[in-house]
Amino acid sequence: MKLATFKSGGQEKIAIVHSGDARLFDLAAASSRDGNANPAFASMLALIDAGPRALEQAAAAFDKYVKDDALSVAVAGAEILAPVPEPRQMRDGMSFPLHILQAPRGQLKLAARAKNDMAELARLDAEPLGELPEVYRKQPIYYITNRFSVRGPNTTVKWPRYSQVMDYELEFGIITRNKGANISAAKARDHIFGYTIFNDFSARDAQRIEMEGRLGPAKGKSFDGGNVMGPWIVTPDEIGDPYHLKMEVRVNGKMRSQGVSDGMLFSFEEIIEHVTRDETLMPGEFIGSGTVGNGCGLEIGWYLEHGDEIELEVEKIGVLKNRVERQDAKAA
Secondary structure: OEEEEEEEOOEEEEEEEEOOOOEEEEHHHHHHOOOOOOHHHOOHHHHHHHOHHHHHHHHHHHHHHOOOHHHEEEHHHOEEEOOOOOOOOEEEEOOOHHHHHHHHHHHHHHHHHHOOOHHHHHHHHHOOOOOOOOHHHHOOOEEEOOHHHEEOOOOEEEEOOOOOOEEOEEEEEEEEOOOEEOOOHHHHHHHEEEEEEEEEOEEHHHHHHHHHHOOOOOOOOOOOOOEEEEEEEEOHHHHOOHHHOEEEEEEOOEEEEEEEOOOOOOOHHHHHHHHOOOOEEOOOOEEEOOOOOOOEHHHHOOOOOOOOEEEEEEOOOEEEEEEEEEOOOOOO
């Protein structure tokens, strides 16, 4: 099942995505047809909180009323929001070895460019990547980001005024279900509600400076609208094996990089096990995979420009499309 959050008549609604990802079936409107509004269809968090029975009810409503055209709207004309517009928590990981190795070198190259140090740039280009730091194999590494800055597909991300170097990141992630603590990896699949795409927009010059403080990203990641996810949630039964999905970045319609979701140092199940050690996982949290290798401009030295349109595609999920604009750019 594919599940979306969209806005209609000033209200947030949830829907089943159908007809080749072209239509949105309004679950609340469908349940009202029976004269008994289902509180589980009030929002995506309400649906997640209501448990498996609510998904069964959603499927039953869809089967009963899908042929009623009045209960569906076209995806093309809808205002689709992030599937969970305000997650209960957001964690983003560092799971793909190639990105872990290439990102620090990208930051060093960014610093060299800022100083116009061509000799240092040449040295960095010639230097081998080296070995993966052992800490990344010992345990999952992640940071907590701003759950209030989430936006959905087709939004314009406003370039923070304090940054001159804007970047995208190709990721996918999970939305959690079922509250729990000290969850084993073997049982963690019961806590995965579904999968979505994540674009962790990054102000690289701000991030480069603050990471010298050895605490983690802050303003390099946290700015209004910078955490973009969507276009919807796909439940695990439709994904199958989530660790062999093809991934691609396109900027202004041209392919910029490709990847595959295999090779994560830790699976989402293992990440859940680590996160929940003496800590309670809540339903409706987001956990990101981290950037796939070559999945950002930092790694390939190719950053975003004012007006760029970015598409992140993940097999079996869909396409997450956004535009970036400088806030101080003058209209043409």
